[in-house]
Amino acid sequence: MSTLDGTETNNTKKFNKLFSGLEDCNEDEQRKKIEEMNEIIDGMNKEEFRSILTSELFNEILAMIEKKKMSMENATRILKHIGYCKVLKNVWNRCFEYSILNERFEKMIVEEDKKKEKKNEKLLIDLCECYLLLNGCASSELISTCVPCLLKVASVKEESEETRKEKEMALLTLSEKGYSFIEQELYLKKITEIIEHHQEHNNLTKLAYQSAWKFLINRFFNYGSLEYTVSNELHFGREAARELEELARCIDWKKKEGEEMNKEEAKEEITLMRWLQTSNIYFVGCYLQNEEYVELIGSIVQVFLAAKDNFSVINDLCIYPLRNAAKRRVVKVEDLLKGGAVYAILEGMQRPTLNKDIMNDGLQFLVxxxxxxxxxxxxxxxxxxxxxxxRKIFEKMEEKGYEDTITSFHEVFEFLNKKYYSDLSLNISDYLVNV
Incomplete structure (x- = not known):
């Protein structure tokens, strides 16, 4: 099996060597090799990981299944881990979607689900997770089959390390089904119970809890009626604020971007970024006034300021929810002021090194x-x-010399408009608060 560009790194060489030897192993030896391959995948960077995600990989796994050279248990063991890392590494790849293995899994899910007796629940769960994690465009019929199946896994009350991992996998899988239309009766009661149970018993991993929220808030775009449940019953603002603060304490903000992290540190950073992305969706879709906005804005601001020197990706992710909060009339300007957003953006706009995203979104926020x-x-x-x-904002702008900053940015407004289609005003006075 070759990489996309024909070259191999140490990680891809090790992975390909182990993969090529799977067919000649018995089931136990194969399982051990797959566990070793999964560890190698964990250590891959995005480019290395992309290079192994080929149609060839999925076709060879299917061939081994059909020749009975690989059990379904071992096949799903490696495929689930590939799907899990595809999500965490944020890699977009459609090779599985166009593979024969995808078609085979679709057929197996339907057949297994239809069984009245001797249904293999574990196999069905594994197939659903592989299919949804690896497939960017899953069919609505199969989503309707998989969602209740995976929510059942996530609803298990038993407390053990293995159960926590299973719940994390199930919820992460569900969270990746973006804005697909899913009937409320398939998920609302269960996902609400899962979130409430965690709030009382702390029974989910941080990534699993975030994934449960992401799945629910992704439904905003089909069901605006969810907002009351999300905001006033489950208290997204309060929960997201607390989780962001806890995760921020786990990150070494002095570490340079790109420096090697251990597996747990990397997972905490990814979870924090996912909370920021979900908060952005929340502010885009919210229509109810809520006292928890200040708390959430304040936590995002804390992360924004902590990330400004060495974590540019996180810094950029912070500004999107702040910009969108400033657009929404349900979020009071006073909330933005109390949460520290106005001061943080003013400070961020006057950095000696300022990237185009911060400049564009900071200007959008302020206008x-x-x-x-x-x-x-x-x-x-x-x-x-x-x-x-x-008056408060005007005084802070004066104190920061913000008018001079805006004047200096004026020459790049046209460039930003072309790059972002953002229709930034060319009138400097639109960016200022005049008392």
């Missing part, structure tokens, strides 16, 4: 705040609050 503070409120009390908030 949204500026527009919202220009309109008068109907009630006298709200109008007094608006003026007080406006």
């Amino acid at each position: 949204n705040v500026s527009y919202r503070l220009k309109g008068k409120e109907k009630s006298e009390n709200d109008e007094m609050k608006r003026k007080a908030t406006k």
Whole structure:
């Protein structure tokens, strides 16, 4: 089996050597080799991992299954791990989707699910996880089969290390089914119970808990009615804020970006980034005012400031939810001020090294705040609050010399508009709060 560009690193050489010897092993020897291969996959960078995700890999696994040279248990053991790492390494690849193995798994899931007697529940779970993790465009029929199956795994109350791993795999798999339409009756009661049970008993891993939330919030785009449950019953704002703060304490922010991390550190960093991405979806889709916005904004700001020197990817991910929060009228400008977002963005915009994402999204954030503070409120009390908030922001802008910064950015507005299709205003006064 060759890599995509014909070259091999040490990791890919080791992986390919082990893979080529699988056919000649008995089941136990094969299982040990697969465990070794899975460890090698963990240590691969994105490019190395992409290079092994080929149609050839999936076709050879299918050939071994059909020749009875590999058991389904061993096949799903390696395929699930590949799918798991595909998600955590954030690698987009459609080789499985176009493989014959994909078609075979679809058929097996349907056949196993239809069985009235002697249904192999473990096989069905393994097949569902492999299929959904590796397949970017799963069929709606099979999603409807897989979702209840995996929620059943995630709902197990038993406490053991093995059970926690199984629940993490099931919830991570579910979380990757983006905006696919799924009937509420297939998931809402179960996923709500899973989240509530964790809040009381702390029975999920951090990644599993985040994945449960991601699965639920991804449904916003089909069911706006979910927002009351998410915001006021399950308290997403409070929970996301706490998780971000806990994960932020686990990361060594002085470590240079790209420096080697141990497996647990890397997983915590990935989980934190997933919370930021899910918070962004939350702010894009929210329509209810909520007191927990301040808490969530404050936690995102803490991560934004901690990441500014050595973690540019995380720093960029922080600004998206802040920018989108500033767009939403349900998030008060006062909430952005209390959470520290306005001060953090002002500070971020004046960094000596400033990337295009921070510049563009920071400008979007500030122009949204500026527009919202220009309109008068109907009630006298709200109008007094608006003026007080406006005064605070104006004073901070003056203190930071923000007007000079905006003037210096003016030449790049046209470039940013072309690159991001963001329609940034060319009128400098739109970026300023005038008292």
